[in-house]
Amino acid sequence: MTMSEGDLAVTELAFVRREQIAPLPPPAMTTGPLAWVRDNLLSSILNVILTVVMTALAVWVIYEILDFLIFTAVWSGADREACLASPAQPVVGACWPFVKERAAYFVYGSYPIPERWRVDIFFAMLATGIVWLLWLNAPRRDIGAFYFFVIVPIVSYILLTGWPLIGLEAVDTALWGGVLVTIVVAWAGIVVSLPVGIVLALGRRSRMTTVRTLSVIFIEFVRGVPLITVLFMASVMLPLFVPDQWSPDKLLRALVGIALFASAYMAEVVRAGLAAIPKGQFEGAQAVGLGYWQMMRFIVLPQALKITIPNIVNTYIGLFKDTTLVFIVGIFDLLKTVEVSRIDPKWATPVTSTTGYAVAAIFYFVFCYGMSCYARATEARLARSERR
Known part of the structure; x- marks a missing residue:
C-alpha cells in the first residue's frame, strides 16, 4: 500500500515535543x-x-x-591630654583610652577586685541558661528551664552576695555597679514579670469577685503611677514603715519594685492575648473534659502567648531600658558609673561625657536589638508552622 501525497504531508508536519520547555525567568523589574x-x-x-x-x-x-x-577617635593615651584638641589633631572624636581605663568599673562597679571572678561565673551561668532556653534544638530544655529559673538564681545569690560558711566573702550590694547591676535588675524583672503577669491576667478574668477585684486594684494602681514613683516608694518610703532590722537591702527593694511594675504591664499584655482567643477554644477544651488549669496550660495560654509575642518582647525591651532609673535612687547601674567616671579630673575633656554615653548607648542597643531579632525570628517560625 502506497502513501498518498496528502498523508505524506501530514506525516512531515506532525510534531510531538518529548521534552518540557524550561520555564522562563520573570521579568527583571517584577521581582x-x-x-x-x-x-x-x-x-x-x-x-x-x-x-x-x-x-x-x-x-x-x-x-x-x-x-x-x-x-577622629583617640585610641591611646594615659590621661586627658591625649583627648584634647591640638594643632596636630584639631578635631578630636571619642576618647577610647578613657573607656579602656574605666572598662572594669563600667562592668563591675566597686565590686572587690579579688572577688570579681564570681561575677564572671554569674555572667557565664546566665548566658548558658539563656542559650539553653532559646536554642530550639537544645537537648532537655525542661532541665534548662529548671536550671535557669531555679539553679541560676540560687547559685548567683550565693556567689554575688557571699557565704562565709563556704569561704565566700560577703560583698555588700552597695559595692555592686555597672553592667552587673543592670543585668541583675533586668533579669529579675524579666524572669518574674511573665509568670506573675499571667497569674494577674487570669485573676482579672476570674469569676471569683475577690480575686478579680484584688487583681484589678493591683494592676490599675501600679500602672497608674510612673516607675520612678514605685522606686522611690520602695527605696525611701518603705524603710519608714518598718523597723531597721526588717528593712530590706536597697538593691532588693529596687528589684521588687521593678518586678511588680513590670508584672502589672505584662498582665495587660497577657489579658489582651486571652481576649483574642475565640470562645470556641474554651468550649472545645471543656467539651473534651479538660479542667480549668489543663485548659489554660494546653489550649488557651499557648495560643494567647503566641499572639502577644511582639507585645511581650516590647515590654521586655522597655523594662531593660528602664533599669537606668535605678541610679536616681542611688544604685550604681551602668549609666551611673558613666556619670561618676566622666567627672574624673584625670579624664575631664569636652568629649569624655559623649564617649561614655556612646558606650552605654551601644550596650543597650545590642541587647535590645538582639531581643527584637529573636522575637521576629520566632514569629516567622510560628507563621511557617501555621502554613503547613
Missing part, C-alpha cells in the same frame, strides 16, 4: 531587589523625594557617628 526599590522607594514623585532626603540624612548621620567613634 528581586530592583523591583522592591521601584515599588517601595520610587513608586511616585513624593516617594522619590522622600527617598533622596532620607538617604542623604542617613548618610550624614552615619558618617558623623563613624567619624566620632572611629575616624
